[in-house]
Amino acid sequence: MLEVSDATLHYGAAQALRGVSLKAGAGKITCVLGRNGVGKTSLMRSIVGHHRLTSGSVAFEGKALDRSAAYDRARSGIAFVPQGREIFPLLTVRENLESGFAPLKRADRNVPAHVFELFPVLKQMQGRRGGDLSGGQQQQLAIGRALVMRPKLLVLDEPTEGIQPSIIKDIGRAIRYLRDQAGIAVLLVEQYLDFCRELADEVNIMDRGLIVHTGPAEDLDRADVRKFLTV
Numbered sequence: 440m441l442e443v444s445d446a447t448l449h450y451g452a453a454q455a456l457r458g459v460s461l462k463a464g465a466g467k468i469t470c471v472l473g474r475n476g477v478g479k480t481s482l483m484r485s486i487v488g489h490h491r492l493t494s495g496s497v498a499f500e501g502k503a504l505d506r507s508a509a510y511d512r513a514r515s516g517i518a519f520v521p522q523g524r525e526i527f528p529l530l531t532v533r534e535n536l537e538s539g540f541a542p543l544k545r546a547d548r549n550v551p552a553h554v555f556e557l558f559p560v561l562k563q564m565q566g567r568r569g570g571d572l573s574g575g576q577q578q579q580l581a582i583g584r585a586l587v588m589r590p591k592l593l594v595l596d597e598p599t600e601g602i603q604p605s606i607i608k609d610i611g612r613a614i615r616y617l618r619d620q621a622g623i624a625v626l627l628v629e630q631y632l633d634f635c636r637e638l639a640d641e642v643n644i645m646d647r648g649l650i651v652h653t654g655p656a657e658d659l660d661r662a663d664v665r666k667f668l669t670v
């Protein structure tokens with residue numbers, strides 16, 4: 440479904456991606472792990488269209504996206520939950536969710552029932568301002584907003600960062616539901632190993648702008664894989 444081939448990316452003279460290839464399939468959770476600064480966010484932002492690759496390509500459902508703007512990628516079914524959530528603090532929860540309507544046809548502009556089933560707190564707090572929610576609730580809101588777009592591919596950048604354990608569990612349950620019941624391809628960047636081990640169908644380890652290992656979640660217990668993750 441998603442195929443990144445030999446992607447390179449530069450910020451001026453600094454190279455953040457050095458030839459990354461990666462696949463993510465429908466009905467699967469694909470994790471990308473790695474220490475701080477190895478290029479995970481750069482890779483996700485290149486996939487969703489916030490950065491233009493220096494070379495290499497991103498294809499989605501067999502179609503090259505390299506000339507598509509982020510808006511067109513969203514319309515083709517790619518949703519992004521950025522690190523730090525980036526919800527609108529002064530808009531209500533409802534308005535934040537509705538901001539996900541932008542790429543949809545008028546007839547599709549409604550909040551799918553599973554958003555409130557997965558995150559009941561969003562239903563209870565619809566009239567509250569986004570900025571008044573806890574960090575964990577804001578993360579649920581950011582995921583809910585992405586789901587409003589009815590994505591085929593959901594890209595999540597460190598959704599557990601700074602979140603309390605009970606909400607991490609809810610987010611894990613939601614991600615599993617999206618894979619199993621909605622058949623969505625989930626691409627998940629994580630630093631939290633246990634979360635990844637529990638959820639991932641496949642893990643990709645990044646180090647200094649490259650994917651250095653691809654394999655099943657059990658590989659995270661191998662010393663030769665763990666060495667890329669310890670500081």
Ligand SMILES: Nc1ncnc2c1ncn2[C@@H]1O[C@H](COP(=O)(O)OP(=O)(O)OP(=O)(O)O)[C@@H](O)[C@H]1O
Pocket residue numbers: 450453454455473474475476477478479480481482522
């Ligand atoms: N806009 C930018 N301009 C210049 N350099 C950047 C920019 N964004 C990231 N970098 C650099 O690119 C490299 C990769 O950063 P990136 O944020 O992709 O890593 P990461 O693995 O997501 O890290 P983290 O886990 O801290 O989010 C780092 O050396 C970073 O300093």
